[in-house]
Structure formats: C-alpha cells, structure tokens
Amino acid sequence: MKGGARCIDAAQLAVLRERYPRAFARTPRERAVFAAILVGLAAFVMFGLYQFDASPVRIWNGLERFGKIAGALFPPTPGDAFWDLVKAMLETIGMAFLGTLIATCIAFPLGFFGARNVVKLPLFRFPIRRSFDFLRGVDALVWALVYVRAVGLGPLAGVLAIATTDIGILSKLFAEAIENVDRKQADGVQATGANAVQRLRFGILPQVLPIMISNALYMFESNTRSATILGIVGAGGIGFHLSDRIRAHRWDEVGFIIIMIIVVVALIDFISHMLRTRVIKSGTNRALLLETYHEQQRAGVR
Amino acid sequence: MSSQASAAIARFEEEFARLRRRQRIQLLVFAAILLALFFGAAEVSNFRLDRLLAGLPRIGEYIGKTLPEIRINSFFGDIAYWYYGFFRWLGLLLDTLLIALMALLFGSVGGFLLSFPASRNLSGNVVVYFICRRLAEIARTVPEIVYALIFVVAFGIGPLAGFLALSVHAVGAMGKLYAEANENIDERQLEGIRAAGGNWFEMIRFAVLPQVLPNFMTYTLWRLELNIRSAAIVGFVGAGGIGQELYTAISFNYYEDVSAIVLMVVLTIMIIDLVCERLRHKIIGKDNLQ
Numbered sequence: 001m002k003g004g005a006r007c008i009d010a011a012q013l014a015v016l017r018e019r020y021p022r023a024f025a026r027t028p029r030e031r032a033v034f035a036a037i038l039v040g041l042a043a044f045v046m047f048g049l050y051q052f053d054a055s056p057v058r059i060w061n062g063l064e065r066f067g068k069i070a071g072a073l074f075p076p077t078p079g080d081a082f083w084d085l086v087k088a089m090l091e092t093i094g095m096a097f098l099g100t101l102i103a104t105c106i107a108f109p110l111g112f113f114g115a116r117n118v119v120k121l122p123l124f125r126f127p128i129r130r131s132f133d134f135l136r137g138v139d140a141l142v143w144a145l146v147y148v149r150a151v152g153l154g155p156l157a158g159v160l161a162i163a164t165t166d167i168g169i170l171s172k173l174f175a176e177a178i179e180n181v182d183r184k185q186a187d188g189v190q191a192t193g194a195n196a197v198q199r200l201r202f203g204i205l206p207q208v209l210p211i212m213i214s215n216a217l218y219m220f221e222s223n224t225r226s227a228t229i230l231g232i233v234g235a236g237g238i239g240f241h242l243s244d245r246i247r248a249h250r251w252d253e254v255g256f257i258i259i260m261i262i263v264v265v266a267l268i269d270f271i272s273h274m275l276r277t278r279v280i281k282s283g284t285n286r287a288l289l290l291e292t293y294h295e296q297q298r299a300g301v302r
Numbered sequence: 303m304s305s306q307a308s309a310a311i312a313r314f315e316e317e318f319a320r321l322r323r324r325q326r327i328q329l330l331v332f333a334a335i336l337l338a339l340f341f342g343a344a345e346v347s348n349f350r351l352d353r354l355l356a357g358l359p360r361i362g363e364y365i366g367k368t369l370p371e372i373r374i375n376s377f378f379g380d381i382a383y384w385y386y387g388f389f390r391w392l393g394l395l396l397d398t399l400l401i402a403l404m405a406l407l408f409g410s411v412g413g414f415l416l417s418f419p420a421s422r423n424l425s426g427n428v429v430v431y432f433i434c435r436r437l438a439e440i441a442r443t444v445p446e447i448v449y450a451l452i453f454v455v456a457f458g459i460g461p462l463a464g465f466l467a468l469s470v471h472a473v474g475a476m477g478k479l480y481a482e483a484n485e486n487i488d489e490r491q492l493e494g495i496r497a498a499g500g501n502w503f504e505m506i507r508f509a510v511l512p513q514v515l516p517n518f519m520t521y522t523l524w525r526l527e528l529n530i531r532s533a534a535i536v537g538f539v540g541a542g543g544i545g546q547e548l549y550t551a552i553s554f555n556y557y558e559d560v561s562a563i564v565l566m567v568v569l570t571i572m573i574i575d576l577v578c579e580r581l582r583h584k585i586i587g588k589d590n591l592q
Contacts, residue, residue, distance in 0.1 A: 041407065048404040051397070052462040052542075062457035069456055087346070094347035101340060133575075137568040141447070141535045145552045146560070150364040151357030155347040160361070229445045233538065236347065243539070246451045254452075262443045 073255030085241060085257065089264055092237035095155050095230070096223035096268075099162025104216045107167050111174025111212075112200070118178060129175070135168025140226045144235035155236025162223050162230075170219060177211045178204060214276045221272040228261050368561040384562055391547065391566055398543035399570070401464045401536070402529035408465075409472020409529075410522050413438075416473060417480030418506055423492070424484055426502070435481065441474025446532045450541040461542025468532055476525055483517040484510060519585050523578040530574050534567050 008016070017024050026034070078085055112118045114128045140161045147157035186203030194202065231239025238257060245253045343349070370384040385391075419425045420434035449467035457463045491509040500508065537545020544567060551559035 045404070045407065048400055048465070051400055052404075052465055053460060054462050058457065058462070062453075062462075066453070066456035069452060090346045091348075094343035094345075094349070097339060097343040098347060098349055101336075101343075133572055134568055137531075137571045138564060139531050139535045141538060142548065142552075142564065145538070145549070146364065147357075147361065149552060149555070150361045151353070156349060156353055156357060159347060159349055160357070225443070225445060229447050232447060232451070242448060243451055246448075246455065249455070258444055258448065262440055265443050266439075 072251035076255035077252045079253045088238045092227045095158045096227040098159045100220040102163040103166030107170035110171040114175035115178035132168045132171045140165040144230045145233045148234045153234040158230040158235035173215045177208045181207045217272045224268045367557040370558045394544040398533045402533040405468030408469040412473035413476025416477035420481040421484035438474045438477035446471045450536040459540040464536040464541030479521045483514045487513045
C-alpha cells in the first residue's frame, strides 16, 4: 500500500468528492430532515416534561429522596418474616404455574379454532381472533383487581388473572403455529384415508406440539414475573409483602424482596430455557424454524 | 426369502414396539411429574376446586354488572350516559400515551447507549461487559410497577413517577435486546473498519449500526406495545395515566365506568398494536428488498 499508484492523493480525493458527493456526506436535504427530527424530538421531550410537571426543582428533590431510598435498600434484610417471604415466593411460583397450566389447557382447543387452515370461514375466525386480542389487551393486573372483587382476596384471583391474559396470548401463538405447519404432512395423512380428527392428530399436532410446549414454558417464565406484582392489588404472592414494605418505608426489607424476586426469576428463566431447548431439539427442523419465528413473536406479546 | 422378509418384519415390529414402550414410559413419567407439580402448586397457592367453582358464577355476575344498559329506542342517550366522562378519560388516555412514548424515547436512547458496552463482542473489557449486562438484566427483571411504587414515594404522585418507572425498565429491557442483536452481527465488517484504522466509535457507526438498525427499530416498536400496556396500569399505584381512574372505578364499584374505561384502553392498545405491526412489516419488507 505504500506510495504506489493505488493510493489516492488529495487532488484525486477532491475529484471523487465532487463526482460522488453522497459517498462522502449527506445531502443538504437529508441533513435538514435529520435536524428537523432532532428538533421535533427535543420539542416533544420538553412538552412531555411540562405535561408531567417536571420542574428542575422537583426532579432534583426527587433524585435526592431516591438516592436516600436506594441507599436504604442496603444492607437488605428479611426482617423477622423470612419464612413468610419464602412462602409468599412459593405461592407466586405456584400461581404462575397454575395460571399457565389452566391457560394452556383452554388455549389448546381455542388455538385450532383461531387458525386459518382449520376454521376456513373468516366469519367464524374473526370474532375468535378478536376475543384473543381483547383478553391479552387487558393487563393481568386489571384482571386481578376485577377477580379480587369477584372471588375475594388471595391467590385464586391471581391464578385466574394470569390464566385469563394467557388464554389470549397462548391461543394467538398456538393459532399462528398451526397456520404455519407444513401442509404436505397433513395431506399425506389425509391421503391414507384419515378423517378430520386423525388429520389433526397425526398430520398437524406432531408439528406444533413442541412449539406449543415451548410457548407454554416461555409464558410460565414471563408469568413468574407478572405474578410477583399481582399481590399489590391483593391477588396473592410476594407483591403484597413488597407493596406493604414500600408503603411503610421499610427499605431494607424492600431490598431483600427485590433481590429475592431477581434471583427466583433468573432461576425460573434458566430452568425454562433449558427445558425449551430440549423440547425444541427433540422436535423436527420445522419446529426449530418456527421457534425462531416465535421467539420474535413472543418478544412482541411479552 | 420369505423367511428372511418375515424375520425383517419381526425385527421391525420388535423395534417399533420397543420405541412405543419407551415413548409410553416417557409420557407416563412426564404426566406424573406434571401432576405432582400441579398438586404442589395447588397446595402452596391455596387453590381449591370448590373455591374455583364457587367463584366462577360470581365472575359472570360481576362482568354482567359492568355492562351498560343500552336500549334501541334511546341508543345515543344510553351511550352518552355510559360515556359521561369521555373527555376526561380521553385526556387521561393521552397522558398514558405520553408516558409510554416518553419512556420509549428515554428507554431506547438509554438502552442504545448501554447496549454497546453490554455486548460481548464490542465491549472489549470483560468486567465492563459483565457489569453492564447484569445491570440491564436486573433493571428489566424488576417489574415497572415496583419502580412506580418507589418513584411515587420519591417524586410524588403523578405521571412523572410512571414515566421514570417505565424508562428505567425499558433501558434494561432494550439494553439487553439491543446487545443481543449486537452480538449476532457479522464480525468481518468490524475487522474491515479496524483494518482501515477506524476507532471504536467509527467501528460502531460504520460496522455495527448498519447491521443492527432494522432490528433495533423492530424491537423499539415492540417496546411501544408493551409500554402502552404498562402505562395503562402504573396509575394503580398513583403514577399517572388512566390506571388511577380505572383503579378507582373498580375499587368503588362504579361498574359501568369499568367497562367504559377498559374498552377505551383495549381499543387504544389494539390500534397501537396494529400500527406497530404495519410499521414492522414495512421495515422488515424494506430490509428484505435490499
């Protein structure tokens, strides 16, 4: 590279710059658009902060108070309720597990009804798909509050809340998995003289089952996170203790509970991830492909 | 010949029966484990069938009560009566939207900055990588509403607390997602920039960003959908938006308000989801054309 004709000197560079301006810099129009976007964002932020009533004094005082709180989180201590907290944590996991299990059982048939290649008439499919949207559009915490009113305080409300949202999410994911199956296998089963049920059982189910299990496991993982907060509205689990300690400003205990949540969630994530990898690997190649697709879909729903 | 064939068939049958047996045993073991887990979970979370059956009719009753009375001959009057607080709720819904969008902006900028030191292949320093990655994971594990509870104490009741809560959570969540996208890039382009004498920032700008920007944009749109959902509920603990109103309506049994507000929230979420999906397809479509 040293010296030779391959190197470009300043004059050549200037020529090139003139001939291909876009390779060297943005056009004035692009620069104007970029600047306009920046100005717009800045204006939006100013408007937002104004709307939130965020004066510098308020932010400063808040940060100071937050600093004190953050300092008070350490050293974390369970107070005198360590076993109560452990019990509440187990209750949280139990709620997530039951909610997911119930939702999976209900979403399994619903998924077939929402799939384009099973229910062919859009007239039937449309209201089913929209009701999935409605179920998952309402957050589990809202359902929890409603169920607490209907069935009373306690984890039952939490289980039902998780199940309700999950029916919406899982049915949608199941329906999409079923829509994406390889038709040829189902056709092959049909060609041997199978009826509609046998076609589902031997042509479609083997393809989608690994994905369904993987999705259910993923939802269990995500529900463990949601279940930690349902107690805030009285629907059982660790959330009750957490909001109780925050309202009483017992920050060291808050710190302990938060660490507990982080550890348990990480543990459940790890176990679920391990199981999911095994389930998917035992499936076909297609399952692997669909799983990558669903990985993206799920990031959207949760 | 035929004895050979029948022997082969017998071998096949034997093998088939063996596989079936193994499958059945596996199935039984899994069923047993699942059942044990089910009873364990039912035990710790106090889940009883009789309580569930007693509760189910009350849920139906409750939902029935929230539905407004709408007659054909006074249709518009009934709708107006049902949505008597429409403009106030609309204002609160806009607040909710603002919380979600502001948190999206701060969260994506924060996550963007955090993602580079939190990527194994870009951070250059294992300690920095480890700390940044764990920081992002911890920030995203703590639920928004817990941050909201704490920020309400620190910053006072109102949307500021909700915005901050969602932002902190989003920085963690997006930092992790972005970092994962960074780790999946084609490393050869990094080497190209490095070989041409580019520094770290030039490497990020010219080797990483062109590869990950479409991913970042789809993740950001996903985040918007999640942020809207969270912004609608942080009001439960006093952190602004429509949640406060919904909480009051449910707590004080203003039945018809509950259905009215929930319907508005769900419609908003559906619209945002739809818009995001369109935009996502557009981004992915453009990406595929290139």
